[in-house]
Amino acid sequence: MLSIDRAIVDAIVAHARRDHPDEACGVVAGPAGSDLATRHIPMENAARSMTFYEFDSMEQLRVWREMDDRDEAPVVIYHSHTATEAYPSRTDVSFAGEPDAHYLLVSTREPDSEEIRSFRIVAGVVTEEKVCILDAGVDPHAVQSYMFGQSPATVDYECSGR
Template identity: 65%
Template sequence: MLQIDRTTYDALVAHAKRDHPVEACGMVVGPIGSDRAERHIEMVNAAGSPTFYEYDSTDLLQLYKEMDERDEEPVVIYHSHSETEAYPSVTDINLAGEPGAHYVLVSTREHGNNEGPVEFRSYRIIDGVVTEEEVTIVDAVAPSEESS
C-alpha cells in the first residue's frame, strides 16, 4: 500500500495537469528503507512527448548523488499518461528498475489541464510483474525518527 500526504498528492496531480499533453515525470524520495514519501522532486520530461517520458540524464545523475548524500532513495516514481489510462505501458514495465519503489501513474486523458478529476493509481513492478496497490492519502506522513 502506498501512503502519501495530501500536499504531495496535490503536487503530483498539479504537475500532471500543468504539463499536459506532455507526460509529466518525477519522484518522491524518502529515507532509505522507510517507505515514506517525504520529498517531492519534479523532473523535466527530456523527451517532451505525450506518449513517453525520459529523465534528463544529467538531472537524474545529480538527483541520485543528492539522494546518496542525504541517505534517501526513490519511494515513488511517477509520470502521467495524457492519452491513456493510468496503467503501466510495456515500456513503463521494461524501464521499471527500482523494485522497492511505488510506480504512480496519473492519467489526465479525461480533463487534460482543465479542472476535473484525474485517475491516480499506484503499482509495484518487480521483474516485469505489475501489481496494483491501494493508495491512502493522509494529512501528513509521519516524520522520520532521524528528523524528530
C-alpha cells in the same frame, strides 16, 4: 500499499496538469528503508512527448547523488498518461528499474478529474496496490484511506456503514 501525504499528491497532480498534453514525470524521495514518501522532486521530461517520458540523464545523476548524500531512496517514481488510463504500459514495465519503488501513474485524459493508481513493478510483474492518502494538515490521527482506480467491488467507501 503506498502511504502519501495529500499535499504531495496535489503537487504531483498540478505538475501533470501543467505539462499536459505532454507526459510529466518525477520522484518522491524519502528516508532509505522507511517507505515514507516525503520530498517531491519534479523532473524534466527530456522526451517532451505526449506518449513517452524520459528523465534527463544528467538531472537524474544529480538527483540520485543528492538522495544518496541524504540517505534517501526514490520511494515513488511517477509519470502521467495524458490520453490513456493510469496503468503501466509495456514500455513502463520494461524500463522499471527500481524494485523498491512505488510506480505512481496519473491520468489527465479527463479535463476535470484525475485517475491516480500505484503499482509495484518487479522483474516484469505488475502488482497494483492501495493508495492511502494522509491528510496530515487536518489531523495526523485521522488517516483517510481511498482506493483509487480499482474495481468498484473493492472500494471501501467512507459511507459504506450507512
